[in-house]
Amino acid sequence: MKNxxxxxxxxxxxxxxxxxxxxYHASQVSKIAKxxxxxxxxxxxxxxxxxxxxxSVFEEKMGQFIDQIVVATSEKDNASxxxxxxxxxxxxxxxxxxxxxxxxQLELRQxxxxxxxxxxxxxxxxxxVIDGIITEGIEENLFRRDSNIPLIRQMIFGTLDETVTxxxxxxxxxxxxxxxxxxxxxxxxxxxxx
Numbered sequence: 001m002k003n004x005x006x007x008x009x010x011x012x013x014x015x016x017x018x019x020x021x022x023x024y025h026a027s028q029v030s031k032i033a034k035x036x037x038x039x040x041x042x043x044x045x046x047x048x049x050x051x052x053x054x055x056s057v058f059e060e061k062m063g064q065f066i067d068q069i070v071v072a073t074s075e076k077d078n079a080s081x082x083x084x085x086x087x088x089x090x091x092x093x094x095x096x097x098x099x100x101x102x103x104x105q106l107e108l109r110q111x112x113x114x115x116x117x118x119x120x121x122x123x124x125x126x127x128x129v130i131d132g133i134i135t136e137g138i139e140e141n142l143f144r145r146d147s148n149i150p151l152i153r154q155m156i157f158g159t160l161d162e163t164v165t166x167x168x169x170x171x172x173x174x175x176x177x178x179x180x181x182x183x184x185x186x187x188x189x190x191x192x193x194x
């Protein structure tokens with residue numbers, strides 16, 4: 001598998017840095033190769049083109065993140081605690097990597113329709129984790145029985161996404177992770193079982 005090779009990981013990490021610093025459209029493959037310390041041609045051993053690099057960046061980083069979320073939430077006793085863990089980890093992951101935050105919050109949004117569809121495919125397992133937490137909360141009678149799961153999922157993901165985007169747009173001037181409890185409280189109060 002290509003993603004187990006050291007050069008693949010070097011290229012992925014270099015792509016995050018180069019795209020964050022230059023913007024997706026101004027990030028030539030040659031810049032990514034130079035930053036990764038590999039020959040331009042080496043990139044094409046792992047990726048079809050620049051779009052494939054961007055999708056692979058998202059796939060690689062999101063895949064690792066989803067695996068971590070699944071493990072961390074499985075250690076919690078109830079859906080509310082799982083949701084707080086998910087929110088905290090979402091914010092922590094992006095707060096810890098300035099360049100990744102720029103790429104995911106700004107650069108991915110400027111991509112074409114085909115690229116966005118590929119990125120949405122990568123995002124599905126994360127949304128499935130959110131759905132599982134909502135379903136569990138309903139079954140535990142923590143969340144409303146009449147909950148519209150797709151709508152709540154959109155609210156949760158949209159709130160997290162917009163909170164991080166706002167943080168990036170404000171040049172990360174405040175502690176993103178410290179917002180997790182307040183965001184959790186707003187969401188859970190809205191879907192709390194009566």
